[in-house]
Amino acid sequence: MSEKIPYKIYLEESEMPDSWYNVRADMKNKPAPLLNPGTHQPMTAEELEAVFCKELVAQELDNENRFIPIPQEIRDFYKMYRPSPLVRAYCLEEKLQTPAKIYYKFEGNNTSGSHKLNSAIAQAYYAKNQGLKGVTTETGAGQWGTALAMACGYLGLDCKVFMVKVSYEQKPFRREVMRTYGASVTPSPSDTTEVGRKILAEFPDTTGSLGCAISEAVEVAVSNPGYRYVLGSVLNQVLLHQSIIGLETKAALDKYGIKPDMIIGCAGGGSNLGGLISPFMGAKLRGEADYRIIAVEPASCPSFTRGVYAYDFCDTGMVCPLAKMYTLGSGFIPAPNHAGGLRYHGMSPILSQLYDDGLMEAVAVPQTSVFEAAEQFARVEGILPAPESSHAIKVAIDEAMKCKETGEEKTIVFGLTGTGYFDMVAYEKFHDGKMDDYIPTDEELQKYFATLPKMD
Numbered sequence: 001m002s003e004k005i006p007y008k009i010y011l012e013e014s015e016m017p018d019s020w021y022n023v024r025a026d027m028k029n030k031p032a033p034l035l036n037p038g039t040h041q042p043m044t045a046e047e048l049e050a051v052f053c054k055e056l057v058a059q060e061l062d063n064e065n066r067f068i069p070i071p072q073e074i075r076d077f078y079k080m081y082r083p084s085p086l087v088r089a090y091c092l093e094e095k096l097q098t099p100a101k102i103y104y105k106f107e108g109n110n111t112s113g114s115h116k117l118n119s120a121i122a123q124a125y126y127a128k129n130q131g132l133k134g135v136t137t138e139t140g141a142g143q144w145g146t147a148l149a150m151a152c153g154y155l156g157l158d159c160k161v162f163m164v165k166v167s168y169e170q171k172p173f174r175r176e177v178m179r180t181y182g183a184s185v186t187p188s189p190s191d192t193t194e195v196g197r198k199i200l201a202e203f204p205d206t207t208g209s210l211g212c213a214i215s216e217a218v219e220v221a222v223s224n225p226g227y228r229y230v231l232g233s234v235l236n237q238v239l240l241h242q243s244i245i246g247l248e249t250k251a252a253l254d255k256y257g258i259k260p261d262m263i264i265g266c267a268g269g270g271s272n273l274g275g276l277i278s279p280f281m282g283a284k285l286r287g288e289a290d291y292r293i294i295a296v297e298p299a300s301c302p303s304f305t306r307g308v309y310a311y312d313f314c315d316t317g318m319v320c321p322l323a324k325m326y327t328l329g330s331g332f333i334p335a336p337n338h339a340g341g342l343r344y345h346g347m348s349p350i351l352s353q354l355y356d357d358g359l360m361e362a363v364a365v366p367q368t369s370v371f372e373a374a375e376q377f378a379r380v381e382g383i384l385p386a387p388e389s390s391h392a393i394k395v396a397i398d399e400a401m402k403c404k405e406t407g408e409e410k411t412i413v414f415g416l417t418g419t420g421y422f423d424m425v426a427y428e429k430f431h432d433g434k435m436d437d438y439i440p441t442d443e444e445l446q447k448y449f450a451t452l453p454k455m456d
C-alpha cells in the first residue's frame, strides 16, 4: 500500500456488519456444553429458559450457524456510538522508536465507557421482544451494570443490578450513572435474597465478589415472574454479540490491505477478546490465514496461565449451570490490593477450548507494570485507558519493543476496551506508590482447586 494509513480508520455506516459471526461454527472441537449442577447432564433449552431469555438461549446453544443477523433495532442503537475507530498508534510507535506497526480498536467512546454496551443492547432487546418486564444482573467494577442500565433505559425495561459491595462503596459515581438511566442498584451480598443472607451469615465482613452477586441476581430473576437474568461476559452469546468488534476491525484493516501478525486483548471473562479475535480465529480455523493471538490477564487472577481446565461453578452460591473452562475455582477472590479489574475466577468456554487446542497464547502480567503502560500510553495517545484495557497495552508495548530489538516490522492489533475515568482510585494508589504486585502462591490456588465439583 502506498497510500498513507490515516490515524483513524473509520468505516462508513453502510459498511457496518449486519450479522454477528459465530466462531463456534468453525471450531472442530466445540466448547463443552453447560451442565445442570444437580444431574451433570447438558442443560436443555427449556431449563436454560427459566433463567435466560428464549432467543438468547437459542444463541447460547447454536454451534452451527456461522452468521446470525443483527436485528434492525440493535443496528440502529449501534449507530449511536459505532462504528468505533481503529486507531493507528503513530504517536506510541514514535515514542517507542519501534519498527512495529501498532493499531488499537477503541471501544470507550460511549457513556458506559466500554465494549459491554455491544452485548447489553442485544440482551435487553431480546428480553423486551419476549415481553418481559425486566432483567437482573451483577456488576463488579460497574461497567457492565452501566451498559445494561443504558440499554434498558433506552428500551424501557426494568433493570436490577447487584453490585459487589466494595465497588458500590468505592465507586459512588458509577452507581449514580446507573440510577440516572433508571436502574436500581443493590450492594451485594445483600439481605434481600436467600443466598445473600446465607453468605452474610457465614462471612459477615465480606466485601462481596462477582460470583456472589451473580447468585443473588439469578435468585431474583427466577423468583420474579417477567424477569430473566443477563450476564455481561463468559457466555457464548456474549462473545457472539462482541464479534461486532472483530468484524469492524477486520473490515477496517481489509480496506487498507493490512494483515496483522498478532492480535492482543485483555481477558477477564473473555468477551472482548473473543469478539475481537472471532473473524481472525475463524480464518485460522479454516486454514486461510495465521495469526498469533494473545490473551493478557492479571498475575493476581491468572485463570488461563495457572488455572485448570475443568467443569466449575460460575457463581459462589452454586446456583448457575456448570461450565467447562479454565478456572481458579469459584471460591477464588483476588487479593484485596488487586486494582485492575479482570477479577472473574473463570474464562469463556469458547476461549478455554481454543486455548486448550493450542490456537492461542496467554500471558499474565503484574499490576504495577500495567499501570506503567497505561500512563505511558495516556501521555502519547491521549486516551485515559481503563486498567483492564491497559493489560493489552502492556503486552502490545512489550511486543513492539521485541520488534525494536530484532528490527522486525510486525503489525500488532490490540483491543482498547474502555476508558478509566472511574478508576482514579486505582491510579491514585499507583501514583502514591501504594500498589504492590501480590501473586497467589501455588498452595493458595490448590486450596481453591480442591473446591471444584467432583465429576463422574
Ligand SMILES: *Cc1c(COP(=O)(O)O)cnc(C)c1O
Pocket: 113, 114, 115, 116, 143, 144, 232, 233, 234, 266, 267, 268, 269, 270, 271, 272, 273, 342, 386, 388, 389, 417, 418, 419
Ligand atoms: C469488563 C471489561 C473487561 C473484561 O471483560 P471481558 O469479558 O474479558 O472482555 C475489559 N475491559 C473493560 C473496559 C471492561 O469493562
